[in-house]
Amino acid sequence: MAGIYLHIPFCKQACHYCDFHFSTNTDRIEEMIQMMAKEANLRKDFLGNETVETIYFGGGTPSLLEPKWIDYLLQKLDSIFPTNLKEITLEANPDDLTVERLQSWKSMGVDRLSLGIQSFDNRLLNYYNRAHTAQESKDAIKKARSAGFSKFSMDLIYGFPAKDHSIWKKDLSLAFEQNPGHLSCYALTVEPRTALGAWEKKGEFIQADEDFVAEQFEILQEESEKHGYRQYEISNFAPEGKEALHNTNYWRGIPYLGLGPGAHSFDGSMRTANIRNNALYIKQVQAGTFRSEREDLAQEDILNEYILTSLRTVWGLDLDYLQTRFGKNLKQEKASRLQQLEEAGWLLWSGNTLSLSKSGKLLADSIASTLFYESP
Incomplete structure (x- = not known):
């Protein structure tokens, strides 16, 4: 078995904590998608003859794409690789969830949405420079369920420096109230190449101390257990049987192919990393001279x-x-x-x-x- 990860390197705006590769310049979306399909063809032997069972659209913000491009990529992958798909996940932000997009994603085989909620508090969302509101966060799963989706994950961030844990407790309460079936929760991390990193360097942002973050992690463990969500991986929680198949395969060492700029791949004995530059990635793939940085594992x-x-x-x-x-x-x-x-x-x-x-x-x-x- 194997998986395919597609890194869609475009966002509406830069979140202040994010260090993933992306661009807010969306002028070359069509060209990028075509080159990702070409990369898949150039690297069709990477997975040997393993059957692809999971596909994951990550980024960046895959939900920015017109549905036709998601469909285009799925059709191309199906024509290149042997598939027996058990899960197709698409990362989506609440502000992108229109009825039309949801229905289109569902019709083309996307069966799981990973929702970038991060918080249900407008003050935090503004501080993080998220494009959606707390109300859109609350409406996200309801809207997706109306379109026929039943498999979800919510991303939440904990560890924001505050006087107490009230915001985090409320975020968890609202998340469990909607019973998404899966939570991915990450401690706020300050990376050098982000707005938070620049603010910290100037003394304009001070991270929460380790004890405060640890207390929020323990609150997360306690609340998850109360609601029947098992901590099946350090940052991931779900009732038994509702774990993310694609991500679980990462932790179990199952091979996967990563497509797009900044994407990583693993074949069981070697890792590769694609260049983190949209223009250079497109140029390389167009010329057929595409190369990944390679690490052979001892x-x-x-x-x-x-x-x-x-x-x-x-x-x-x-x-x-x-x-x-x-x-x-x-x-x-x-x-x-x-x-x-x-x-x-x-x-x-x-x-x-x-x-x-x-x-x-x-x-x-x-x-x-x-x-x-x-x-x-």
Whole structure:
């Protein structure tokens, strides 16, 4: 099995926290979409003969596109790759959800919407420079359900510096009130090449301290559990059986092809990254000289990545798989470190599978890194 990710590199405006590749100049949308289809053809052998089961339109803002371009890309992919599609996700902002677009997306096979809500508070939305309002956030799922959609995810941001947790608690309350079936929640991160990064450098923005952010993470865990949403990955919550198939495959090491400027790909032993420049990307693909930055992964890299990603999920780190696939006996070779982590209350055992406790999830990446293997 395999997945395809399409990076649509256009937005109405720049969100103040966003470091993803995008442009607010939409003059070359048609040309870009055609070049993404051409890239798919140029790289049709990347996935071998694996059947494509998931497609994910991300960005940027895919919901900006005229529906005909979503349909165009889906038709092209179907003609190039063997497919048995189980999920087609499209990231959408609430202000783009017109009846016409929703009906068009549904008719062409899009069956899951990932909604960029971020907050239900107008003050925060304005501060983040989001294009939608709190009311549009509240109306988003209702409008999409009316068009026949039943599978959703909501993106929310926590960790904004405030005097208390009231905004975050209200955001969660409103989200669960609509029962989207899936939440993706991320701590506010300040990246250098963003407005927030520039403000922080000038002393005009001060991040919330680690304890405040950790408290909001714990509130998220508690509220999700109350509403029957399982934390199946550090940032992702859903009732059992409603997990995102495409994203889950990332964490399980399933190959995927990324199309478009700034997109990443993985074939099981190699990663590639496309150039983060719209004009240069178009020029390269037009000329047939398209090249991705390539990283060949050593066995230890693949092993450590499995440790990192598996510990982030509810399914945990399978020590039997580790032994069979990599010839590593982690229980024996990392015994001292495992004992320290277990005594700290950060690890849980289920048979021969290792997972993180609630408190351990606060430190997921740092815990995983202490279990990494070094190259010989």
